Amino acid sequence: MWYNIHRKSCCESLYGWRLPVLRTTVVLTDSPKRPCEQAFLIRGIIKSKKRKNNGRRFPMHILVVEDERALGETIVRSLRRLAYSVDFCCDGNKAVELLGVERYDLVLLDLNLPGADGMTVLRTLRQNDRDTKVLILSARSEVADKVEGLDAGANDYLAKPFHLEELEARIRSLTRRQFTQNDVVLTCGKLSFDTKTRIASADGQELSLTRKEIGILEYLLLNQGRPVSQEELLDHVWDNSVDNFSNSIRVHISALRKKLRAALGFDPVRNRIGEGYVMEEEKL
DSSP states (O other): OEEEEEEEEEEEEETTEEEEEEEEEEEEESSSSOEEEEEEEEEOOOOSSOOOOTTSSOSOEEEEEOSSHHHHHHHHHHHHHTTOEEEEESSHHHHHHHHHHOOOSEEEEESSOSSSOHHHHHHHHHHHOSSSEEEEEESOOSHHHHHHHHHTTOSEEEESSOOHHHHHHHHHHHHTTTTOOTTOEEEETTEEEETTTTEEEETTEEOOOOHHHHHHHHHHHHTTTSOBOHHHHHHHHSOTTSOTTOSHHHHHHHHHHHHHHHHHSSOOEEEETTTEEEEOOOOO
8 A cells, every 4th residue: 555645835814823734635545656546635724722521521432443544544633633532443343342342422434344344343333322323434335335334223324535524524413412312401500401392491481592502502501611612613513614713603602692691681601712612600
């Protein structure tokens, strides 16, 4: 296996500053002259600081099962840059072993594996676990292969070759609202949110919120007491059509805070400069 690596330096604007960003294209080839199917684009990202766990199930815990080590390691590096917690293995038997002892939010699963193949791993997982999300990554792109994988319990299917940006978007889609269980009522003082009915209430009175405001409120309640950055909210409430520098999220947060202030008589959402938004009970 050969690797052709091309790096290009450029700049992106952040709050008026021109900051260097490294864009790297990694092309996996069977020979120095003939590129194989898999080409992946890794885009450099700018992160203000790493996210804090503070004892909660964050960051997302992902298992990558891929028999091509170079490809697997490329995916792992990309996901770790996005602050995911990632484990990696190259064969099906090891994957079954890890799934038996670890709890994952998402499994990225290749089908052509040594030892137990991907379909065996998937069916074994689904015997006892219906909740863990599974995204199949496979060079098998026929409709019949996709149907077989989805019928066996996979949540999504991505055919190779693919761009890492698309993989990241699929992961965001699959893991969005992963922290919430059905029939749970989240509370913070007199503020409550029913995750089943999707209704928010303040002191017993239902609030009229938009879908985005509900998503923001739910995520802040799930992580109350911990600063949640704008980037984190983009990952878990928005889709990939909104970039990190969009003003959209600030507009929705401002509208939500105004409604909460009117209903509760105070604003339970604090903006900690340089850290993010924090949901807290009223301090008397």
